Amino acid sequence: MTTPAITDSHCHLDFPDFDGEHAALIERAAEAGVHRMVTICTRLRLEPQVRAIAEAHAPVFYAAGTHPMSAGDEPMATVDQLTEIARHPKCVGIGETGLDYHYTAETKATQQESLAIHIEAARQTGLPLVIHARDADDDMARILSEEHAAGPYTCVMHCFSSGRALAEAALGLGFYLSMSGIAAFPKSQELRDIFAAAPVDRILVETDSPYLAPPPKRGKRNEPAYTAHTARVGAEVFGLDYADFAAQTEANFNRLFVKAA
Structure with missing residues (x-):
């Protein structure tokens, strides 16, 4: 009996939490x-370290960008810089980028400028955009929609934990929603209901490790293996056998992250 294959679509293997432990x-x-x-670069100056992890390990791919919470204290990315990085065979996405008004609302304008640059890089490369959204639902929906009307691109709303309106806006643009450990928390029924209303062919799973470990690992350091715990909850949300849900999320991942397929 083989364990159904799934993909952790978003983790941070370059964080010091995992030093010396990659193998x-x-x-x-x-x-x-x-x-x-897919290990995610959050500050472009650290891209070489993130890339090195992907180069050293066959199962690891990576995405590169400037996290919205870092947008105010990192040099502004350029489209050329991002498109050049994207040429690497194991670079499969642009980001994470997005908007975070929870802790860093004072850099709102800078975040929006950075987001526009990442969107243009996603357009030019054909790689999916990896979006982080927190306490910025209205601006997020508006910018993603306006930009998509100006020229299409593909996208995943990573660690989706926003409201129903942003979910519907993203799905309406053909984007994907990714389930993290948050979706498995006991108090997240409202979020599970939002996922349950989404098309199952637009769902990915992730850890966002080292953060947000799902039950029964909650409160511990998260790691890619724990994607399976979230995926089991996902299967329940969609009323599917685990193997069928796993196969569906694999098909979804391969459709979006074409280079990793």
């Missing part, structure tokens, strides 16, 4: 059925 992490992930992972 062991990847092995534990494989035992849980997590045969691929």
Whole structure:
């Protein structure tokens, strides 16, 4: 009986939490059925370290961008810089980028400027945009929609935990929603209801590790292997057998992250 294969579509393997542990992490992930992972660069000056992890490990791919919470204290990315990085065979996405008004509302204008640059890079490269959205639902929906009307691009709303209106706006543009450990928390029924109303062919799973470990690992350091716990909850949300849900999320991931397929 083989464990159904799934992909952790968003983790942060370059964070110090995982120093010296990459081989062991990847092995534990494989035992849980997590045969691929996308590690996400959040500050472009750290891209070489993120890239090196992907180069060293066959199951690891990466995406590169400037996180909205870092937009105010990092040099502004350029479209040329992002498109050049995107030429690497293991670079499969642009981001994470987006808007975060929870902790960093004072850099709102800078975040929006950075987001526009990342969107243009996603357009030019054909790689999916990886979006972080927090306490910015109205601006997020408006900017994604206006930009998409100006020229299409593909996108995943990573660690989706926003409101129903943003979910509907993103899905209406053909984008994907990714389930993190938050969707598995006992108090997240409202979020699970939002996912349940979405087309199952637009759902990805992720850890966002080292953060947001799902039950029964909540409060511990998260890691790619734990994607399986969130995916089991996802299967329940959509009323599917685990194997069928796993196969569906794999098909979804391959359709969006074409380079990793």
